[in-house]
Amino acid sequence: MTDESKAYGEGSTRAVSVDEAEALVRGICFKTGPPRLLGVELEWLVHDLADPTRPVEPSRLAAAADRLHKLPLRSLLTVEPGGQIEFSSRPAGSLTACVEEVAADLALARDGLRDLGLFLSGYGKEPWTHPDRIIVTRRYDAMEVFYDSWNEAGRTIMCRTASVQVCLDAGHEEPGPLGFGRRWRLAHLLGAVLNAAFANSPLHRGRPTGWRSTRQATYARMDPGRTLAPAEDMEPRAAWTRYALDAEVMFVRNQDGPWEPRRGLALREWLRTGEPRPVTAGDVLYHLTTLFPPIRPRGHLELRMIDAQPGEDGWLVPLAVTVALFDDPSAAETAYRTVKALADTAAGEPTPRNPLWHRAARYGLSDPELHAAAVACFAAAREALPRLGASARILSAVDEFTARYVARGRCPADDLLDLVADRRAVTEVRS
Structure with missing residues (x-):
């Protein structure tokens, strides 16, 4: 058994029924209790120091990964299909502890x-070049075939994007600001505000795409059965369980040989028929790793809508703001009231295809309603951060971001758009 297979539960070979699979999904995806732990997953593009717009050869990306794997890092280091580097923090008991450990790594x-x-470069999507996949595994081979049967969006997400993923405890059983039902609902509304505030992927091969967050717009074009949100009018555990079983199986794993990409086979149907082979508990667990909605329950809540951020400390701002708005009861209540007022504009298709998320990805904080919501939420987060023991480094980074972007109705994508506009103006003058 390969390390890759072990990581996704291939050792669990017991065949399961539909009822057993439902119980398995329901039991592992929401671990309820008072919020105590948090974490962050940081994806980075790798760019050339001398010329960031020049493609980096696969051999250099491989050398970079090899160098990083030899370092005494406390975060889990992984390499994404296009050579992006991901750091996944250990669960931390405080925001400051998480920031200090990841910053050291x-x-x-x-x-x-x-x-x-x-160097590690923080953009939500590769702005200058168009890298292809360099990591060859049975998982990625099959994923690429499956994605390509829809459109090119999946290949772009695999190879050309990077994000800041904030991980939070699901919350306790009781209602209120820290209850898991409220936190689940808050995540789906606040996520649009976070996407707008931290949008940072406006370019494709150096030209504007028309989106502040091209990364999020690309996710909205992928297989809807695995990238849209579950039903938001259901109890979260029931909604997620139904969503997971109704999603198409991306591929069927084989012990030997390539994995078989599938289209049109929902996990629920595979469980019922047992064809092309019986479904194991390991298959169910693996299937969950191929679902990519903007908020993914993995025992904790994984918020996936935030683009990678520029600068050395840019990443810690979305982490700090999100943690404050979820884990401080007063800030959570303020955030919920603020984004609940946006609920009517989120009607229609599920997140992230609804009008609110569409506007966030398209316009960032130049959208007046999203701007007003961001101003209120950042203010609530800033007030809460000292109560959470945030360090001076965290407070300074949040203050700088707020003044530079939120207060002015801008997001990091606007800096990139200004850069390419200035370059174009210089070129026109010289010509």
């Missing part, structure tokens, strides 16, 4: 990459 990584003439 990033400092080590940056030093190691600098020797190779490379």
Whole structure:
């Protein structure tokens, strides 16, 4: 058994029924209790120090990954299909502890990459080049075939995007600001505000796409059965369980040989028929890793709508703001009241295809309603951060981001758009 197979539960070979699969999904995806732990997953593009617009050869990306794997990192290091580097923090008991540990790992990584003439670059989508997949595994081979049967969006997400994913405890059983039902609903409304505030992927091959968050717009074009949100009018555990079983199986794993991409076979139907082979508990667990809605329950809640951020400390702002708005009861109540007022504009298709999320990805904080909501939410978060023991480094980063972007109705994508507009103006003058 390969390490890759072990990581996704292939050792669990017991065949399961529909009822057993439902119980398994329901039991592992929402671990309820008072919020105590948090974490972050940071994806980065790898760029050339001398010329960030120049493609980085696969051999150099492989050397970078090899160098980083040898460092004494406390975060889990993985390499994404297009050579992006991901750091997944350990669960932390406080925001400051999480930031300090991940920042130390990033400092080590940056030093190691600098020797190779490379650096970690924070954009939600590769702005200058169009990298292809460089990581070859049975999982990625089958995923690429499945995605390509829809359109090119999945391949773009695999190879050309990066994000800040904030991980929070699901919340306790009781109603109120820290209850898991409220937190689940808050995530689906606040997610649009977070996407707008931190939008940072407006370019394709150096040209504007018309979106502040092209990454989020690309997700909205993928297989809807695995990228849209579950039904938001149902109890969260029931909604997620139905969603997971009704989603198409991306592929059927084989012990030997390539994995078989599938179209049109929902997990529920596979469980009922037992064809092309009986479904195991490991298959169910693996299937969950192929679902990519904007909020994914994995025992905790994983918020996936935030683009990767520029600068050395840019990543800690979405982490700090999100943690404050979920884990401080007063800030959570303020955030919920603020975004609940946006609920009517989120009617229609599920998240993230509804009008609210569409506007967030298209316009960022230049949208007046999203701007007003962001101003209120950032203010509530800033007030809460000292109560959560946030360090001076965190407070300074949040203050700087708020003044530079939120207060002015801008997002990081606007800096990139200004950059390419200035370059175009200079070129026109010179010509």
